[in-house]
Amino acid sequence: GENVEQHPSTLSVQEGDSAVIKCTYSDSASNYFPWYKQELGKRPQLIIDIRSNVGEKKDQRIAVTLNKTAKHFSLHITETQPEDSAVYFCAASKVLGDMRFGAGTRLTVKP
Amino acid sequence: ETGVTQSPTHLIKTRGQQVTLRCSSQSGHNTVSWYQQALGQGPQFIFQYYREEENGRGNFPPRFSGLQFPNYSSELNVNALELDDSALYLCASSPEGPNEQFFGPGTRLTVL
Numbered sequence: 001g002e003n004v005e006q007h008p009s010t011l012s013v014q015e016g017d018s019a020v021i022k023c024t025y026s027d028s029a030s031n032y033f034p035w036y037k038q039e040l041g042k043r044p045q046l047i048i049d050i051r052s053n054v055g056e057k058k059d060q061r062i063a064v065t066l067n068k069t070a071k072h073f074s075l076h077i078t079e080t081q082p083e084d085s086a087v088y089f090c091a092a093s094k095v096l097g098d099m100r101f102g103a104g105t106r107l108t109v110k111p
Numbered sequence: 112e113t114g115v116t117q118s119p120t121h122l123i124k125t126r127g128q129q130v131t132l133r134c135s136s137q138s139g140h141n142t143v144s145w146y147q148q149a150l151g152q153g154p155q156f157i158f159q160y161y162r163e164e165e166n167g168r169g170n171f172p173p174r175f176s177g178l179q180f181p182n183y184s185s186e187l188n189v190n191a192l193e194l195d196d197s198a199l200y201l202c203a204s205s206p207e208g209p210n211e212q213f214f215g216p217g218t219r220l221t222v223l
Contacts, residue, residue: 032209
């Protein structure tokens with residue numbers, strides 16, 4: 001089955017700096033790659049997603065890149081703010097929609 | 112917040128007991144997925160239901176079972192509870208296929 005690996009497990013940045021989180025997946029049939037943000041005690045919420053027919057997608061300070069050949073995708077957050085502090089999860093999904101998550105990255109943005 | 116609801120919010124059970132968790136999907140969604148999230152880990156896929164049929168299953172034993180009803184709400188049943196079953200159980204609804212999944216608030220299960 002699909003295996004998603006995520007790095008780093010923890011990331012600490014200074015406010016205003018950029019943060020990059022990387023994920024790899026194993027199943028070349030995966031074609032949908034969302035990123036979720038989970039704050040303490042809350043449900044995961046989608047922040048951005050990308051499909052396999054697109055190489056890059058941007059939404060204000062957040063961008064995702066996908067390299068299908070290498071089977072990896074990355075989340076980029078620019079101009080980080082303290083409210084960006086949370087756990088971020090990448091995921092990969094195939095045609096049927098069963099989604100496999102990475103282990104998560106705890107991002108801390110220091111004021 | 113999403114339109115996905117789960118009940119109960121918290122539950123305490125003892126080893127060997129059985130539990131049923133419930134999920135109401137968001138309007139217009141015909142697919143419900145269930146996940147187990149242990150503390151400090153990512154959600155682990157249990158199974159997915161699409162139009163009342165199991166549509167995929169993760170690496171969980173048969174004592175984890177489910178149902179989906181005609182209104183697309185769903186239940187997760189766990190028999191013979193073990194201590195390691197203690198976790199946050201999340202359901203997520205979505206339109207069919209690989210699309211954004213909208214998560215419910217979760218049910219925190221504690222097995223003593």
